[in-house]
Amino acid sequence: MRLDYVSIFPDFFSPLELSLPGKAAAKGLVDVHVHDLRGYTHDRHRTVDDTPYGGGAGMVMKPEPWGEAFDDLLAPTTTVVFTTPSGEPFDQRLAAELATREHLVFACGRYEGIDQRVVDHARERAEVREISLGDYVLNGGEVAALAITEAVVRLLPGFMGNAESLAEESHADGGLLEYPVYTKPPEWRGHEVPAVLRSGDHARVAAWRHEQAVRRTAERRPDLLTPSVLDDGTPIVRATPGDAGELLTLQRACWVQEALANDMLDIPALHESLDDVRAWLREWDTWVVRRAGRLVGAVRGRLEGDHSWDIGRVMVAPDLQGSGLGRVLLEHIQAVAPPQATSYVLFTGAASARNQRMYRKAGFRLRPDLPSPPGAVVLTKRRVT
């Protein structure tokens, strides 16, 4: 990938030699060129700015130097990146897209910005992306160009030692924030490393890490959690400890139906107490749906072993059964399964015909070969990613 930077502060990019792109250049993955915009001026003062048409404070960057810079640098395969506070938000998805390009030219503005005709002219010659680093104001486009460069270059094939770790990162698809990380010593200034991480039990470690990632994301970036919504826009949201009472009520209502359908009362879910519900809320990723404030649906999931996503407690208020809410909850809990989950498992009453129909329609298969709780059947499904 060729990278060109045009700026009135070309030294801003000297760190490129040192950092990531420096290593990438060493690997022949990138070819970096930095250009001083004043090099494309012809007057004694090397003028790049002038007063704004329409008045107002500050100065605007003149179009002519940019035009000459583009005459020098643009090719049909070029993507020109104008870093600007009014651009499309930069994120990991856009980083991955830019990493597919052969040639990026970063046009880094200063003052109040660049004459708009420069952008319009560039669009006539090449792909143009106006990109913002975030909703805060910087004094120029250079910092954003550096940040975008780092996020893009590290995605270039052959750059990162193990591509696998890229997939597990924050903001990679799947969208959870990082789980907390630790290293030696096991105890530091009164702070212990969580015992599960020193247990050697990979399954428990993976489950703990996923739980931490989901918990952090729900607390810090709920917007990142795949907000599944029902057709009427009702969101499916993470359950909170405060939902325990209503969950118990909904669970009792649903499992009374299961007891009637299966002519048996000895079903664990039917006998759980409020404390039992509170306990499993802490161990399972649980999602709920509220309509007009009433908790009308729920589902939970957790990692069982290294790769099996255990789904359970698919609950729909009796008066809403048949509305498709169960199907949407089932789709959602599959979608939020962690990257390492390669299959799903669940069970339901052996005589729960409607449930079994819904699961089979969703691609689950009965597994009489697997052990099941008394009076229940197990169904599994391979995850297609």
Ligand code: JD8
């Ligand atoms: C390019 C000039 C300064 C901006 C008057 C302050 C990106 N996320 C971002 N925040 N700010 C920028 C950015 C700021 C720039 C330029 C990018 C060129 N300025 C201007 C408008 C208000 N001054 C950015 N990417």
